Amino acid sequence: MRPFLVNLFSDPAILRVPGFVRPWLAKLIAWRRTKPAQENYAVLGGKSPLRELTEEQGRHLETLLHQRDPGTDYRCFVAMRYWHPMSDEAVSAVQSWGADEVLLIPLYPQFSTTTTGSSIAAWNDACVTAGLRVPTTALCCFHSDDGYASATARMVQEAYDKARAELPAEIPLRILFSAHGLPESIVKSGDPYQWQVERSVAAVIAQLNIPELDAIVCFQSRVTPQKWIGPSTEDEIERAAKEKVAILISPIAFVSEHSETLVELDVEYREEAEHLGIPGYFRVPAQNSDPGFIAAMADLVQRTRASERSLCSFAGARQCPREHGDCPHARLKTMLEREPAKHKQNA
Numbered sequence: 001m002r003p004f005l006v007n008l009f010s011d012p013a014i015l016r017v018p019g020f021v022r023p024w025l026a027k028l029i030a031w032r033r034t035k036p037a038q039e040n041y042a043v044l045g046g047k048s049p050l051r052e053l054t055e056e057q058g059r060h061l062e063t064l065l066h067q068r069d070p071g072t073d074y075r076c077f078v079a080m081r082y083w084h085p086m087s088d089e090a091v092s093a094v095q096s097w098g099a100d101e102v103l104l105i106p107l108y109p110q111f112s113t114t115t116t117g118s119s120i121a122a123w124n125d126a127c128v129t130a131g132l133r134v135p136t137t138a139l140c141c142f143h144s145d146d147g148y149a150s151a152t153a154r155m156v157q158e159a160y161d162k163a164r165a166e167l168p169a170e171i172p173l174r175i176l177f178s179a180h181g182l183p184e185s186i187v188k189s190g191d192p193y194q195w196q197v198e199r200s201v202a203a204v205i206a207q208l209n210i211p212e213l214d215a216i217v218c219f220q221s222r223v224t225p226q227k228w229i230g231p232s233t234e235d236e237i238e239r240a241a242k243e244k245v246a247i248l249i250s251p252i253a254f255v256s257e258h259s260e261t262l263v264e265l266d267v268e269y270r271e272e273a274e275h276l277g278i279p280g281y282f283r284v285p286a287q288n289s290d291p292g293f294i295a296a297m298a299d300l301v302q303r304t305r306a307s308e309r310s311l312c313s314f315a316g317a318r319q320c321p322r323e324h325g326d327c328p329h330a331r332l333k334t335m336l337e338r339e340p341a342k343h344k345q346n347a
Helices: 002-009 022-043 050-068 087-097 113-130 146-166 184-188 193-205 233-242 264-276 291-306 328-338
Strands: 102-104 136-139 173-180 215-220 246-251 281-283
Touching: 002 022, 050 291, 087 113, 102 113, 102 291, 113 328, 136 291, 146 173, 146 193, 146 246, 146 281, 146 291, 173 193, 173 233, 184 193, 193 215, 215 233, 215 264, 233 246, 233 264, 246 264, 264 281
Parallel strands: 102 136, 173 215, 173 246, 246 281
Antiparallel strands: none
């Protein structure tokens, strides 16, 4: 656990402090967080299922892409950000296979500099080190893609109908669309993550068939003392308890089960909800290898390949409003303006 945590907090996109301080501070934070992390992973039986679930998603995606486009040989490689297989291992595997082109497909529906942005940077660094030079397209986000929203809405609807059937008719049911939080300072500096999470929820709600829907966006997993974006999932659980409302939590920013769904949502928040006397606690499962989700990802792969862009949103061009200056499309535009010759291939 400690090497993983050191890798996490050594990332300048995560720990935004001067470079000469970061290595020491990362080791200190990792040391302090190792025991709580070990306790969480003990609940999971000693390991997270994330790698296996991601590899399974890749296998299902490969199969569907081969069915749709038998003339192209597709292969899915997994590149984790802070533990194995990391980008350098994935780059080596891609080189050995002899890829003609590369598509970087995030499993973060919403872009953040702390997630997709950091992962793309790590991939690019690994490519430079290994000398991998093939045409590459990066998909930055798919926060309100129709296929993703439709697959997610179906899972939310099924979980809602099941929860509603288990509750007495007089007890209201509220959906908490819970996403991983971020420090408020990162969002205020231009990160589009919160806006994209809100767009995801709006797209999913538009496809639900729930009269007088009671739903809210909230954020979980706060790990530092600074102010984080809100409202927090914990605060919304407390509010629901006071209002005697049952809750259905949908992990809107996660597409695979891992510690923040299986421990934080299923164990810690459930225990807190029961302690507070909430009349019902339910959760929507993560997408994992849901056929609708895999079909949506295959659609995204095919559209991204056809875009003829090096950086592509689910709709092609930039989707974020102008105030989100950390949108990767805005950063690419700035690089093109400053160094047009160097970045011409990214236009």
